[in-house]
Amino acid sequence: MSVEQIEREFGRLRMNEDGTLGLRASVLNLVAVTDEASAGEITRVVSRLAGRFPCRAIVMISDPDEETANLDIRVSAFCDARGGSGSQVCAEQVEVHTEGPPAHHLQSLAGPLLLPDLPVFLWYPGAFSADSAEFSGMADLADRVIVNSGAAPDHGACLREISGLAQDPAMPAVGDLQWVGLSPWRSLIADLFDPPDRRGELGQIHRVEILHDPRGESRALLLTGWLAASLGWRPESARETDRGREFAFAGPSGEVIVALDPGSEDASLRRVRLYGEELTFQVSRHRELSEAMSTVMRGEDLLGERTVHLGFFDQDIILGEELRFRGRDESYAAALRTVVEMIDL
Amino acid sequence: MAETQVVRQNVLRDEGRLPPVPEPGAMVIFGASGDLTARKLIPALYDLAEGRRLPMEFAVVGISRTEMSHDEFRNRLRDGLEEQRAGSVSEDVWESFSKGLFYLPGDSKKPETYEELKDFLKKLDGERGTSGNRIFYLSSSPSLFPTIVERLGEAGMSREDDGGYSRLVIEKPFGRDLESARHLNGDILRYFREKQIYRIDHYLGKETVQNILALRFSNGIFEPVWNQHYVDHVQITVAEDIGVGTRGAFYEEAGALRDIVQNHVMQVLCLTAMEPPVAFDADSLREEKVKVLKAVRPISEDEVGEAAVRGQYDGGWVFGEEVRGYREEKDVAADSETETYVALKLLVDNWRWAGVPFYVRAGKRMPKKATEISIQFHKTPHTPFSGPDTEGLEPNVLVIRVQPEEGVSLKIGAKVPGSGFEVRSVNMDLLYGSAFMEEAPDAYQRLLLDLMLGDPTLFIRADEAEGAWSILQPVMEGWSKDGHAARYPAGTWGPDEAGELLGHDGREWRRP
Numbered sequence: 006m007s008v009e010q011i012e013r014e015f016g017r018l019r020m021n022e023d024g025t026l027g028l029r030a031s032v033l034n035l036v037a038v039t040d041e042a043s044a045g046e047i048t049r050v051v052s053r054l055a056g057r058f059p060c061r062a063i064v065m066i067s068d069p070d071e072e073t074a075n076l077d078i079r080v081s082a083f084c085d086a087r088g089g090s091g092s093q094v095c096a097e098q099v100e101v102h103t104e105g106p107p108a109h110h111l112q113s114l115a116g117p118l119l120l121p122d123l124p125v126f127l128w129y130p131g132a133f134s135a136d137s138a139e140f141s142g143m144a145d146l147a148d149r150v151i152v153n154s155g156a157a158p159d160h161g162a163c164l165r166e167i168s169g170l171a172q173d174p175a176m177p178a179v180g181d182l183q184w185v186g187l188s189p190w191r192s193l194i195a196d197l198f199d200p201p202d203r204r205g206e207l208g209q210i211h212r213v214e215i216l217h218d219p220r221g222e223s224r225a226l227l228l229t230g231w232l233a234a235s236l237g238w239r240p241e242s243a244r245e246t247d248r249g250r251e252f253a254f255a256g257p258s259g260e261v262i263v264a265l266d267p268g269s270e271d272a273s274l275r276r277v278r279l280y281g282e283e284l285t286f287q288v289s290r291h292r293e294l295s296e297a298m299s300t301v302m303r304g305e306d307l308l309g310e311r312t313v314h315l316g317f318f319d320q321d322i323i324l325g326e327e328l329r330f331r332g333r334d335e336s337y338a339a340a341l342r343t344v345v346e347m348i349d350l
Numbered sequence: 351m352a353e354t355q356v357v358r359q360n361v362l363r364d365e366g367r368l369p370p371v372p373e374p375g376a377m378v379i380f381g382a383s384g385d386l387t388a389r390k391l392i393p394a395l396y397d398l399a400e401g402r403r404l405p406m407e408f409a410v411v412g413i414s415r416t417e418m419s420h421d422e423f424r425n426r427l428r429d430g431l432e433e434q435r436a437g438s439v440s441e442d443v444w445e446s447f448s449k450g451l452f453y454l455p456g457d458s459k460k461p462e463t464y465e466e467l468k469d470f471l472k473k474l475d476g477e478r479g480t481s482g483n484r485i486f487y488l489s490s491s492p493s494l495f496p497t498i499v500e501r502l503g504e505a506g507m508s509r510e511d512d513g514g515y516s517r518l519v520i521e522k523p524f525g526r527d528l529e530s531a532r533h534l535n536g537d538i539l540r541y542f543r544e545k546q547i548y549r550i551d552h553y554l555g556k557e558t559v560q561n562i563l564a565l566r567f568s569n570g571i572f573e574p575v576w577n578q579h580y581v582d583h584v585q586i587t588v589a590e591d592i593g594v595g596t597r598g599a600f601y602e603e604a605g606a607l608r609d610i611v612q613n614h615v616m617q618v619l620c621l622t623a624m625e626p627p628v629a630f631d632a633d634s635l636r637e638e639k640v641k642v643l644k645a646v647r648p649i650s651e652d653e654v655g656e657a658a659v660r661g662q663y664d665g666g667w668v669f670g671e672e673v674r675g676y677r678e679e680k681d682v683a684a685d686s687e688t689e690t691y692v693a694l695k696l697l698v699d700n701w702r703w704a705g706v707p708f709y710v711r712a713g714k715r716m717p718k719k720a721t722e723i724s725i726q727f728h729k730t731p732h733t734p735f736s737g738p739d740t741e742g743l744e745p746n747v748l749v750i751r752v753q754p755e756e757g758v759s760l761k762i763g764a765k766v767p768g769s770g771f772e773v774r775s776v777n778m779d780l781l782y783g784s785a786f787m788e789e790a791p792d793a794y795q796r797l798l799l800d801l802m803l804g805d806p807t808l809f810i811r812a813d814e815a816e817g818a819w820s821i822l823q824p825v826m827e828g829w830s831k832d833g834h835a836a837r838y839p840a841g842t843w844g845p846d847e848a849g850e851l852l853g854h855d856g857r858e859w860r861r862p
């Protein structure tokens with residue numbers, strides 16, 4: 006299939022019965038790079054995303070290790086007919102299967118298929134290798150690269166790699182789905198210190214406990230990195246404990262210990278506890294996992310408590326959050342830098 | 351003592367990607383047993399709480415005369431919420447949210463109520479950390495507004511001197527005519543400064559209404575033609591298919607002019623006609639809106655007959671359903687002359703719009719629900735395609751649809767395929783609403799959040815409310831002398847007289 010044939014096929018897909026062309030509203034290009042095993046899931050995410058982000062989605066399914074060259078292209082459109090005056094929103098999807106040598110030149114396939122005048126988001130749902138030629142070729146096409154620091158087997162190493170990317174001025178801005186998943190937590194933790202009389206406690210935090218599960222290690226590290234970077238804690242030492250890992254920081258008013266405990270069984274992040282001078286703060290996932298409860302205690306006294314919706318963590322929603330954002334995320338970059346210092350200890 | 355006092359900031363909140371959360375505070379609702387509280391205010395607050403947009407240290411205190419305990423009040427609101435958000439209410443979130451709902455039975459005319467309220471709020475500051483910040487939401491009958499404001503003022507609750515804020519929210523209708531609006535403003539300003547006052551027109555909370563501004567001021571291609579050089583006339587339509595329903599008594603007092611035109615229609619007119627504001631902030635935006643209102647040429651009393659039409663619906667059929675006439679509605683007088691339809695011809699006397707009529711209309715029991723602005727451009731000065739070839743070719747029309755399906759459509763001339771040069775009008779629909787199909791937040795949710803964050807941009811300033819009344823004052827006076835409203839069958843676009851309003855000028859209403 007040539008580029009012209011693909012475009013013609015998209016035209017045919019949005020043709021009305023009377024031969025006129027249905028309307029197309031598009032807000033962005035999304036290029037996903039994945040493998041055969043995850044292709045189905047990625048296509049589902051894109052179709053769920055289409056209602057909110059009508060786009061041209063290019064799903065690159067590549068296997069560079071095959072000997073013989075193979076290229077197979079499929080075209081589909083998700084239309085959301087909303088009734089009224091023939092209104093249709095289409096997300097157009099091109100699935101590009103490549104094997105062998107062409108799989109080393111993905112940008113030559115993706116480039117010509119992009120819609121002009123719209124931003125390009127490059128999404129690596131799984132593991133990726135930042136220093137490969139293929140990655141930098143694809144990154145050249147993109148305005149923003151979205152990765153998932155929790156997808157690689159070694160979260161720490163992956164975060165280090167992303168940190169390198171984020172600091173490379175030649176690279177487009179980087180977003181991380183694990184960081185997006187952390188925003189409700191960050192927001193809830195920030196809320197705890199909004200009342201003016203509690204702000205002082207921020208400088209007095211001396212211990213933090215984070216309960217996560219092994220899948221949530223990257224989130225736990227990023228959360229620690231964010232707290233440390235925001236509150237001016239300098240990483241000093243790290244040690245293994247019988248429950249997990251402990252990091253010691255030098256904070257403005259003394260030592261701060263952050264204990265990571267991978268003992269959660271049902272949620273990537275389960276509970277965060279912060280110990281201040283007088284007060285203890287906690288945000289924990291409720292027994293209903295979609296909800297979170299925040300509490301503020303003075304000793305045994307409950308000073309405040311509330312339950313809120315924690316948000317949805319489906320891939321399409323998290324990815325959608327990231328698609329709204331443009332530009333470099335300085336808080337993320339600062340958190341990453343701290344995480345790298347922590348794992349280098 | 352060498353200790354320095356530092357103002358501590360919450361550094362964790364110091365970044366763009368975390369949504370702003372209001373400061374701790376308490377919202378006092380006057381008229382808490384009423385319809386608006388249960389149907390709009392509490393559901394919007396619940397949504398904000400669920401979505402992590404309310405601080406933990408937040409409380410609502412409801413006041414009305416009905417005797418109820420806190421728990422009875424909570425249960426009642428829970429039922430209301432269930433009706434509005436069937437099936438999507440989380441037990442746990444409600445449990446935690448409702449702990450912050452309180453009720454004080456009391457007559458808002460009596461000073462004792464305010465003493466009690468004051469003590470109660472003080473207690474909440476200690477127990478729930480509401481930090482001395484207060485919002486007073488007037489959701490009771492408008493006749494009580496001046497009394498409540500006075501009592502609040504006398505009790506010292508409008509003052510902001512111990513650090514906390516005190517804000518006053520006024521629901522529509524803001525007065526019933528120019529004089530009463532001025533009085534009300536005067537009454538309020540005795541105790542509250544303009545900065546503390548938030549007058550609600552929930553239309554401004556609608557995402558789609560805000561989009562008028564986005565369309566006009568974030569696109570370079572519309573502004574150059576948005577003036578008398580290119581525009582022949584403008585039509586603004588706010589049509590509802592429903593009748594007055596159970597609100598007959600209220601409607602008898604109000605009528606379409608007060609209920610819809612004075613606020614919603616005038617707001618849409620302002621957003622359509624205004625000059626680009628320097629910034630999207632409260633003063634810049636409202637300044638420009640007021641300039642539009644000032645530029646609208648007053649309709650003199652003897653012109654009312656030509657420039658204003660009112661109508662009232664008879665029985666008829668709306669989308670396959672037979673409906674009764676206004677006079678047969680519950681709580682409506684059998685000989686009522688209250689208008690359920692208004693059409694006006696307005697002229698905006700400024701450089702941009704000189705000579706361009708703005709035809710506005712609002713009505714109930716129209717064929718369908720539609721809010722839209724249509725900008726009708728001049729005909730081309732000359733067309734090389736003459737005679738039958740251009741039959742059916744009309745001037746360009748740009749329509750901004752606000753409701754129900756948000757979008758923009760443009761009517762353009764295009765060649766009919768084939769030999770010859772036959773040109774026809776084609777409607778190009780651009781549905782930008784569906785480009786972002788996210789569920790738009792409810793208007794009240796947006797406005798309550800802005801209110802708590804202290805951003806009055808989407809609220810009405812005193813001079814805006816008065817400006818809108820000044821325009822309509824002669825019409826109301828003219829109508830009060832001659833009591834007859836023209837009749838139209840339900841399910842039609844208003845009385846024939848409305849057609850004549852444009853017919854005189856050689857124009858006709860667009861069918862939405």
Ligand SMILES: NC(=O)c1ccc[n+]([C@@H]2O[C@H](COP(=O)([O-])OP(=O)(O)OC[C@H]3O[C@@H](n4cnc5c(N)ncnc54)[C@H](OP(=O)(O)O)[C@@H]3O)[C@@H](O)[C@H]2O)c1
Nearest residue numbers: 381382383384385386414415416457458489490521522523
């Ligand atoms: N409902 C809507 O959809 C809507 C839309 C836009 C604007 N508004 C405006 O919002 C306001 C409230 O409307 P609504 O429909 O909620 O009215 P409503 O149902 O009639 O409620 C009025 C409330 O005021 C209370 N009240 C009356 N006299 C009182 C007194 N002396 N002291 C204390 N409380 C008193 C009543 O309760 P008790 O009898 O228990 O005292 C009742 O709870 C009005 O200004 C209306 O114009 C309403």
